Amino acid sequence: MQQQLKTRSLTRRTFLRTGLSAAAVAGIASRSHLGSTTQHPPGVRLASFNAPAHSQSVVQRFGMNIQPGSANEYANFTEVKALLQGLGVRKVRAPVNATDPNNAMPYLADLYTSLGITVHGTAGRFPQTDTQRSAMPKQRTAMATAITKYAGMFNSLGGYNEPNGTRFGPRPTWWLDETLTHQEWLWGLIHGSSTTNSALQQILVCGPSLHDQVPTLQQDYLDCSVLKPYMERINMHRYPAGMVPSNLIDARTKWATAGVGVMPVVVTETSYNNGMNTNSYAPVPTDIIAIYADRLLMEHVSRDDDMYWFELLNNYPPSSTNGQYFWGLVSVPDPDPSTWQPMPAYRTYQRLLGLMKDGDAPYSPAPLSLTLSGASDVKSYLVGKRDGSYLLALWRDVSLWDRKTRTRLNPPAATAVVTFPTAKTVTVYTPSIRDAAYSTATAAQHSVSLSGNLTLLQIAA
Numbered sequence: 140m141q142q143q144l145k146t147r148s149l150t151r152r153t154f155l156r157t158g159l160s161a162a163a164v165a166g167i168a169s170r171s172h173l174g175s176t177t178q179h180p181p182g183v184r185l186a187s188f189n190a191p192a193h194s195q196s197v198v199q200r201f202g203m204n205i206q207p208g209s210a211n212e213y214a215n216f217t218e219v220k221a222l223l224q225g226l227g228v229r230k231v232r233a234p235v236n237a238t239d240p241n242n243a244m245p246y247l248a249d250l251y252t253s254l255g256i257t258v259h260g261t262a263g264r265f266p267q268t269d270t271q272r273s274a275m276p277k278q279r280t281a282m283a284t285a286i287t288k289y290a291g292m293f294n295s296l297g298g299y300n301e302p303n304g305t306r307f308g309p310r311p312t313w314w315l316d317e318t319l320t321h322q323e324w325l326w327g328l329i330h331g332s333s334t335t336n337s338a339l340q341q342i343l344v345c346g347p348s349l350h351d352q353v354p355t356l357q358q359d360y361l362d363c364s365v366l367k368p369y370m371e372r373i374n375m376h377r378y379p380a381g382m383v384p385s386n387l388i389d390a391r392t393k394w395a396t397a398g399v400g401v402m403p404v405v406v407t408e409t410s411y412n413n414g415m416n417t418n419s420y421a422p423v424p425t426d427i428i429a430i431y432a433d434r435l436l437m438e439h440v441s442r443d444d445d446m447y448w449f450e451l452l453n454n455y456p457p458s459s460t461n462g463q464y465f466w467g468l469v470s471v472p473d474p475d476p477s478t479w480q481p482m483p484a485y486r487t488y489q490r491l492l493g494l495m496k497d498g499d500a501p502y503s504p505a506p507l508s509l510t511l512s513g514a515s516d517v518k519s520y521l522v523g524k525r526d527g528s529y530l531l532a533l534w535r536d537v538s539l540w541d542r543k544t545r546t547r548l549n550p551p552a553a554t555a556v557v558t559f560p561t562a563k564t565v566t567v568y569t570p571s572i573r574d575a576a577y578s579t580a581t582a583a584q585h586s587v588s589l590s591g592n593l594t595l596l597q598i599a600a
Contacts, residue, residue: 188506188507188508188509188521189506190506191504191506191507191521191522191523191529192504192520192521192522192523193497193501193502193503193504193522193523193524193525194494194495194496194497194522194523194524194530195495195496195497195498195499195502196440196522197436197437197440197491197492197495197522198227198229198492198495198496198497199229199230199499200436200439200440200444200445200446201228201229201230201436201445201446201447201448201488201492202228202229202230202231202232202259202407202445202446202447202448203223203226203228203230203231203232203447203448203450203451203468204231204232204233204407204408204447204448204449204450204451205219205223205231205232205233205450205451205452206233206234206450207219207233207241207243207246207247208233208234208236208239208240208241208243209240209241210240210241211454212452212453212454212455212471212474213452214241215474215476216246216249217476218476218479219451219452220249220250220253220254222451222452222469222479222481222485223250223254223256223451224254225481225489226468226485226488226489226492227488227489227492227493227496228256228488228492229255229256229257230256230257230258230259230294230447231247231250231256231257231258231259231447232258232259232260232261232407232408232447233247233258233259233260233261234260234261234264234300235260235261235262235263235282235285235286235296236263236264236282237263237277237278237279237281237282237285238281239285244285244288244289247289247292248289248292250292251291251292252292257292257293257294258292258293258294259293259294259295259296259297259345259405259407259447260286260293260295260296260297261296261297261299261300261348261407262282262286262296262297262298262299262321262325263275263278263279263282263298263299263321264299264300265299265300265301265302265314265317265318266311266317267307267308267311268311269311272311272313272317275317275320275321279321279324283328286328286339287328287336287339290336290338290339290341290342291338293342294342294343295342295343295344295345295372295405296325296329296342296343296344296345297345297346297347297348297374297405297407298318298321298322298325298345298346298347298348298366298370298374299317299318299321299322299347299348300347300348301347301348301349301350301376302314302315302317302318302347302349303349303350303353303355303356303359304350304353305350305353306350315362315363315365318347318363318366319365319366319369321347322346322347322366322369322370323369325344325369326344326368326369326370329342329344330344343371343372344369344370344371344372345370345371345372345373345374345405345407346363346366346369346370346372346373346374346399347363347366347374348374348375348376348407348408349363349375349376350376351375351376351377351378351391352378352380356391356394357394359398360394360395360397360398360399361397361398362398363398363399364398364399364400366399367399367400370399370402371402371403372402372403372404372405373392373395373396373399373402373403373404373405374405374407375391375392375395375404375405375406375407375444376406376407376408376409377391377406377408377409378408378409378410378411378420379409379411379431379435380420380421380542381411381412381420381421381422381423381540381542382421382538382542383431383434383536383537383538384431384434384435384438384536385438385536388438388439388442388444389442392404392442403443403444403445404442404443404444404445405444405445405447406439406444406445406446406447407447408447408449409435409439409446409447409448409449410448410449410450410466411423411428411431411432411435411466411484412462412465412466413425413428413453413465413466413467413482414459414460414461414462414464414465416458416460417459417460417461417462417465418460418462419462420462420463420465421542422462422465423540423542424540424547425482425483425484426483427539427540427547428482428483428484429482429483429484429486429487429571430487430539430571430591430592430593431484431539432448432484432487432488432571433487433488433491433534433570433571433593434534434536434593436488436491437518437520437532437534437593438536440520441518441520448468448488449466450466450467450468451467451468451469452467452468452469452471452479453465453466453467453469453470453471454467454471455471455472455473455474456472456473457470457471457472467482468481468482468484468485468488469481469482469485470482483571487570487571488570490568490570490571490574491570491595494530494568494570494595494597495522495530497524497525498525500525502523502524502525504522504523504524504529505523507521507523507529507598508559508560509531509557509558509559510557510558511555511556511557511558512555512556512558513553513554513555513556513586514535514553514554514555514589516535516536516537516553517533517534517535517553517555517589518533518534518535518536519531519532519533520532526600527600528597528598528599528600529597529598530595530596530597530598531557531595531596531598532593532594532595533555533587533589533593533594533595533596534589534592534593534594535550535553535589535590535591537550537590537591538550539591549590550590550591551590552588552589552590553588553589553590554586554587554588554589555586555587555589556584556585556586556587557584557585557586557587557596558583558584558585559583559584560583561583562581562582562583563581563582563583563585563598563599564579564580564581564598564599565579565580565581565582565585565596565597565598565599566578566579566596566597566599567579567587567594567595567596567597568594568595568596568597569592569593569594569595570593570595571592571593572592576597
């Protein structure tokens with residue numbers, strides 16, 4: 140059944156979540172998805188074909204986790220820098236440690252000055268004991284000095300990382316009190332009345348990133364309501380846990396906003412584990428991760444979320460049965476960087492970001508008239524480029540992997556039909572498979588076969 144694209148007004152909830160001006164909100168209409176309205180959860184901004192985003196916004200929303208303070212793979216700065224540059228990433232997430240082990244701050248500053256890569260800094264390691272907690276005031280003083288010195292490279296700073304987690308044992312009874320104290324300090328550093336450093340004042344303050352696999356998570360978000368005055372972004376971890384990329388994004392966002400209020404979301408950790416020789420973290424084969432990867436980014440971008448993949452590098456050795464070693468986009472079989480190999484998902488993102496790249500200068504694409512028909516479960520997101528062309532992302536939220544039986548799934552293909560008022564030249568790309576285009580055709584109607592892969596239609600001006 141055909142579905143015509145229509146506009147609709149945005150709610151106050153949407154306005155608050157996106158942080159847009161009233162004028163901007165007035166010009167934004169819903170993003171069209173084929174299928175039921177359950178694909179449009181309340182409170183999520185929906186961009187439309189009547190108000191397409193700038194393609195560069197996809198690049199700007201994508202970030203990468205790195206760990207430059209660790210004396211491990213990331214100590215190979217030259218290789219890490221080359222991998223980030225080759226990927227086309229514009230921002231990274233990294234810890235801000237009081238003692239700055241291995242000169243992590245100059246490491247990050249070099250990425251900023253040489254490549255223009257900005258930093259989301261995780262400010263401080265959550266203390267697990269009373270003794271560690273008593274040392275935090277001194278550590279905050281040291282972190283404040285470092286943050287002030289390098290203020291220009293930060294796009295945002297986040298509170299504690301997973302203070303509600305139990306990875307290192309039972310969480311302290313005072314976890315929330317300590318998290319609040321730390322968040323108040325971070326807010327005061329950036330937005331306090333005594334702050335006169337203009338570079339500091341430009342940094343966005345994100346809340347703590349709660350561990351998203353603990354059974355208390357929903358209540359933890361409600362308890363974090365006390366943090367609301369001291370944050371301007373929700374800082375969320377959302378791992379799909381071997382399932383489809385959209386898994387629980389809306390449910391977890393709803394829990395977060397119920398606690399701290401409606402505000403923009405920064406997903407500072409998400410990823411798929413590739414450790415197929417391990418029994419933890421629901422690992423997925425690397426070729427399937429490559430297919431899930433661009434879908435995962437577009438699920439978040441279409442909700443106006445920023446997204447940081449965790450992480451750039453696997454740890455070595457690859458024979459390890461420690462699942463924590465296998466979150467990366469680059470295989471690290473040996474400490475020698477000459478042995479490192481980008482995995483298929485690295486190539487997926489490299490191709491996707493390359494197609495989306497269009498320069499950082501602001502640009503508002505004109506509306507594009509088209510109609511989608513065919514399969515009812517197709518998701519879509521349209522962006523425009525300053526040369527007058529457009530990119531239409533089409534994908535289906537289908538599973539390619541059964542994490543329990545560790546078997547591949549083969550969903551049947553479905554057809555989406557894109558119809559324009561007049562003939563348009565359309566070039567078809569599938570970033571998860573190859574660099575080259577699949578086809579180019581000029582017609583008023585274009586049919587696209589979709590299985591598990593995200594497909595990009597490049598629509599000529």
